[in-house]
Amino acid sequence: MDSATPVRSVYVHAPFCVRRCQYCDFAVQVRKIGDLDGWAAALAGELGAIEREGVFPLASSLDTLYVGGGTPSLLGPGAMEMLARLLGRERLVDPALEWTAEANPESFSLEVASGWRAAGLNRVSLGVQSFSEPALRWMGRMHGPDGARQAVATARAAGIRNLSVDLIFALPEGIERSWTEDLDLALALEPPHVSLYGLTVESGTPLGKSVAEGRLATAPEERYREEFLEAAERLGAAGYLQYEVSNFALPGHDSRHNRVYWEGGAYLGLGNGAHSFTDPLRRWNVREWDDYARAAGAGALAVAGREEVGPDARRLERVWLGLRTDRGVPWAELTPGARRLAHEWEAAGLAAISPGSEPGALRLTREGWLLLDRLAVDLDAALGATVPRGDRAPTQV
Ligand code: SF4
Known part of the structure; x- marks a missing residue:
């Protein structure tokens, strides 16, 4: 790291x-x-x-x-x-x-x-x-x-x-x-x-x-x-x-x-419950204000947990974060199986594909955004991930 x-x-x-x-x-x-x-x-x-x-x-x-x-x-x-x-x-x-x-x-x-x-x-x-x-x-x-x-x-x-x-x-x-x-x-x-x-x-x-x-x-x-x-x-x-x-x-x-x-950039979170990330480390502070104030006020870190984001979790996150924005997932990163799925989504009105143009990408439509979590997991599976469904990040629409 x-x-x-x-x-x-x-x-x-x-x-x-x-x-x-x-x-x-x-x-x-x-x-x-x-x-x-x-x-x-x-x-x-x-x-x-x-x-x-x-x-x-x-x-x-x-x-x-x-x-x-x-x-x-x-x-x-x-x-x-x-x-x-x-x-x-x-x-x-x-x-x-x-x-x-x-x-x-x-x-x-x-x-x-x-x-x-x-x-x-x-x-x-x-x-x-x-x-x-x-x-x-x-x-x-x-x-x-x-x-x-x-x-x-x-x-x-x-x-x-x-x-x-x-x-x-x-x-x-x-x-x-x-x-x-x-x-x-x-x-x-x-x-x-x-x-x-x-x-x-x-x-x-x-x-x-x-x-x-x-x-x-x-x-x-x-x-x-x-x-x-x-x-x-x-x-x-x-x-x-x-x-x-x-x-x-x-x-x-x-x-x-x-x-x-x-976009997976580095950030520092300060305060109770705040999260920080610098690739591949993610960590988060204690949630309760009194616990946080006691530790931090004494000059200590107030970290409650940490994890290293491994390759599988990173791929799922990248797909999920990419699909939730208008930048989408770069077409060049999609495997043949993922591209087949993307064409199915396009036919169903859930996504728009811009291959050939620069930068080519798979982007969800509004109808697709309503199904964001499910589509992200399906695309990740098509890309060959083995991340269990329980590891998904929560959605916020
Ligand atoms: S939702 Fe209400 S209680 Fe929660 S942080 Fe906002 S103002 Fe405070």
């Missing part, structure tokens, strides 16, 4: 949320106010340990920095400046740096947005999810129907024009919400980037409990499909490119940080 490869992309987890949403399975610590000092002390300790270890050396200049959560905006206006000091201001001066933080409308004040912008942040991802009051209330979100519009205006007033809006589709049966209306309202805000999340039921969440006890029924498959396709068509017609199964961008506004994940 080349342990000295400099890492140019960093993810930082900000775990605090005012309360846990119905469906949330993230590494979250419920707090009314984010613990900025505790967060800074833990990150400083972890960064020191990472530096001494030398497996994930930070490059002298970063390409992407992504602060996710949790609710980073709960950490207030000084959070990004504090992060810049920890990571080294000199690493964050490249004009091409993409520096994103997630924010929830209710805690994204002009003071927060301006403080972040002054620190150098240039992209914000807003947790909108819906514009429907009953749907937001059911989810447990803290903002109201007008929260998204205000948050977008706040970002723009602070000079942050590179915005992403998150929307959730396929809500359970009986939740009052018009998906078409939500798409209208989201498009009216003209965000350069939109991410869609198909609601999935995780055991251990309040939603998982409600479903297990029969108090709530998940959306039928047909509605999942209809809402996904409606969004893709509407966004496509409005000029957005679906550059990944769940992500849409106006030209030039792809999330470069996410591209690093999908």
Whole structure:
């Protein structure tokens, strides 16, 4: 392993949320106010340990920095400046740096947005999810129907024009919400980037409990499909490119940080539950904030697990990650058996093939993306892999 490869992309987890949403399975610590000092002390300790270890050396200049959560905006206006000091201001001066933080409308004040912008942040991802009051209330979100519009205006007033809006589709049966209306309202805000999340039921969440006890029924498959396709068509017609199964961008506004994940690039994850990767090593931090803060605050690594990605797992990942983006899987990498399968998919409307053109590739259509997991496993099998189905990564549409 080349342990000295400099890492140019960093993810930082900000775990605090005012309360846990119905469906949330993230590494979250419920707090009314984010613990900025505790967060800074833990990150400083972890960064020191990472530096001494030398497996994930930070490059002298970063390409992407992504602060996710949790609710980073709960950490207030000084959070990004504090992060810049920890990571080294000199690493964050490249004009091409993409520096994103997630924010929830209710805690994204002009003071927060301006403080972040002054620190150098240039992209914000807003947790909108819906514009429907009953749907937001059911989810447990803290903002109201007008929260998204205000948050977008706040970002723009602070000079942050590179915005992403998150929307959730396929809500359970009986939740009052018009998906078409939500798409209208989201498009009216003209965000350069939109991410869609198909609601999935995780055991251990309040939603998982409600479903297990029969108090709530998940959306039928047909509605999942209809809402996904409606969004893709509407966004496509409005000029957005679906550059990944769940992500849409106006030209030039792809999330470069996410591209690093999908293309197998190296990245360092800091904070509780964060994952890091430098080929072939993947490792992840302890999930609970208190455990993480104790270890990292004492200057130790807070690693909970690690694995070396072997050739079979790497092939499956490459296929799965390639198929989920608009770049697809290079045609030159497909065996005769895989090419036969690709032609079957094309005939069924699940894929498009561009052999002969440069770069030739197999790409899924929207219908194909609805079957992403299954198609990735089938293509991998055709390529001769022997990876058991249980090793598949989870999908997110
Ligand atoms: S705001 Fe996001 S991270 Fe926090 S509880 Fe809700 S879904 Fe989870």
